[in-house]
Amino acid sequence: MALVKSADQSQNASHPPHSYDVFLSFRGEDTRKTFTDHLYTAFVNAGFRTFRDDDELERGEDIKPELQKAIQQSRSSVIVLSKNYASSRWCLDELVMILERKRTSDYVVLPVFYDVDPSQVRKPTASLATAFVKNGSLKVKVEKRRAALTEVADLAGMVLQNQADGHESKFIKKIVKVIEGKLSRTAFNVAPHAHLIGIHSRVQDINLWLHDGSSKVRVLLIYGMRGIGKTTLAKFVYNINFKRYKGSSFLENIKEHSKQTNGLVQIQKKLLSDVSNGKRVKVGNISEGIIKIEDALSSKRVLLVFDDVDHVEQLDAVLKMQGQFCPGSKIIITTSHAALLNASHQAIKVHNLETFSRNESLELFSWHAFGQDHPEKDYMELSERVVNLSGGLPLALKILGSSLSGKSTVVWESALNKLEAIPNGEILNKLRISYDSLQDEHDRSLFLHIACFFIGMEKDVIVRILDSCGFYTIVGIQNLIDRCLVTVDEYNKVHMHYMIRDMGRGIVHLESKEPGERSRLWNHKDSFKVLKEKNGTQTIEGLVLNMGMHPAYCTPRNSNEDLIDSFPFFFVGILTVSSIIEDPKPQ
The missing domain is CATH 3.40.50.10140 (Toll/interleukin-1 receptor homology (TIR) domain)
Structure with a gap:
């Protein structure tokens, strides 16, 4: 197994990365x-x-x-x-x-x-x-x-x-x-200390592992969906521990760096430079780099962090022979790809990051929106709405807090109404990286079907429906789980984070301004419109109908949007099933 770190230090945008002390x-x-x-x-x-x-x-x-x-x-x-x-x-x-x-x-x-x-x-x-x-x-x-x-x-x-x-x-x-x-020997400027909400409770277990005195090479994998704070946690841990080791390296954003021309060789050179305290090392190719890394790490106790690793090949370029590393070395990997859990026959400790609690979310959002740990009095209810929409995702809380900071309550109200209808583009673009990294169109199409139609449904039912439509659903869902795009609970029901779901639906929405030219229609209003105006196209693969929302069936009692889940949904097109779908945030 192998690991990687982008040694560029975290800097202000106006300054170049620090390669030397x-x-x-x-x-x-x-x-x-x-x-x-x-x-x-x-x-x-x-x-x-x-x-x-x-x-x-x-x-x-x-x-x-x-x-x-x-x-x-x-x-x-x-x-x-x-x-x-x-x-x-x-x-x-x-x-x-x-x-x-x-x-x-x-x-x-x-x-x-x-x-x-x-x-x-x-x-x-x-x-x-x-x-x-x-x-x-x-x-x-x-x-x-x-x-x-x-x-x-x-x-x-x-x-x-x-x-x-x-x-x-x-x-x-x-x-x-x-x-x-x-x-002062601090490698990374992570964030103002007050903004590191819940960091100490999340770091405690990792520090115990780092200080356990083990003479074996040990690997920790920090795992979770994008935007959940894996890199921030890794940087914080690195800052407070790297002085304990003879050598250290933090290779940041490996996924992106590996895509560049000769990217893996550049990553190898950075690792070698870091653990050699700035000495420039020539590396002609990946195989040569592996040998030099082996030699450099065989006699030195090191702390290595490999951030945003996406494929085993990226790890193999730097840590293929980790068994030959000096005893006591520690390796930390951050990833949103669960397949790395099985990338080594050696024992791996997994630190699974969860989304923020309601209180943590409100505090983090408040720091970015108000510069303090709680909302201003007139903004409390509006802040609660943001927290609910964010689903406890730190990335969303930071972006939304910064975008709303200093604006009036009237603007907040309008912005939140818009956000409920049109998700924040900056957040969705960052989350889309996981969707784009899926291995083929089969898995991407399966993801979009689940995002639009199947959230909250039992996995076995989804498998039965989509297998009949030509999908290989069991392996496809497992691939989505591996990429932190869906989860399956103890009741065998499939779930998806609000923001991930909105990202999927946003991809479909961008297919066309006209609902009849999109591949999936999950909103009953769009479905009624297309059917009434008879302007559907061959592009449509599935749509949802809630007949309880049709004007002919509506009464004052059941016309409320909140009752949408009490009516059956009918799928038309490739989907031919009638079932109740529990969508955690009705549209």
Whole structure:
């Protein structure tokens, strides 16, 4: 079995992903094989992903693109200012770029003065000053470099002569400690702590598993429907535990990354880089990557998280030989695909995530709608309506809360009326990923039939109906269960989350503006309209009739929509059965 993690760190949209904790800037001729080498090793041993340029060859006129990228994708820079640092135009150009990065973000910059005093950098001596002339650069560049040296000299830095009595080993330990304090070693910005509703009760069982002291490689699978909070939970667990391990990697959104060109190889390279603390590893193909991962993880106790795994092949690309991993390593997988439960002969612990309770839902929604843990007084009833419509799905609660925040009660009322008729598109698009991932049109068609017609019906009845219509219903329903699209309760009845059901019906609704040109009609009004106007087409595969709602049968007592479930539904077309269907949210 194998696992994966997208190592891109969670960032604000305006900032690039963090591939490195520390970018080392130094003059190679001065310190590459001495002080900087020892400093780099100390950072790596402390668990920091550290970038240093190992290229001994003469560079071109301009700074290399990979160095530019490394600076942009690092969380901090440590600048080793030695006697000949300013004699290198490449070092000075790196310095200019580092300081520009600092001015536009919370980037950490730590100057380390090695055998040179800050005053010498601020006001270069003759040897430093000649470097500008020797470089022969344009005047603008020269001025930028001079200004950068002055600026870095004025930053709060560390001077070898002033600390640890000049002992380099002690000095290096202090540098590592300072960077560790400044970065605070948190891998992911999950969410404001107050918004992590119910997180501690959900994390408790996972932490017990992580701390059980087992010497065996163990796998935990966090399983549940899309939008239920699997990734948030995994990130929270990773943040509070990854320091306990010699190496760690969180590969995020594997499903999407694996679709990209050479995606699985890129995932392998990211995993290798993470567990090697930022060291760049060349991987030519998947087979080569598997061998290198095997070697890297065989002697190091690691924590690996593979987020949104969709197929066993994605796991095999990184953890095919997990039996050879170092004892005590832990592996966490998040997925909405139950087939992964049987993807390994080794024991797997399953953490099945459930939807939020009513109180949890109201609290999460309130944080996003009002910035507090409860609704404002005038919005209480409206908030309760949102909670009911969300079905306890965190994704829906966050999106709806944010979209309604700051709006008047009149707008809320209109928005909720619309939501009851037309589900929120952003939510449905995210949930549709599970529908699109079904293996063939057979399963997709079966899903749409259940979403439109069969919610609440006994599984055996559904099988009897749809098998007679050419479906392979038993295996099809199992595939839907595996994708967290339907559930079967203890009474053998098939159920579907409100939002999942609305997603399915939304897919059908998008087939055409005209009901007669859609494949399925689940609303009695649409069915009456099509039959009355005789404008049905060959596209229609099934429709529902509630004759109790027909004007000829309606009385004041039974014309209420709430009585819809008290009347039989008749399926016309490929469906030829009369039965009562219990739809949990009548339309």
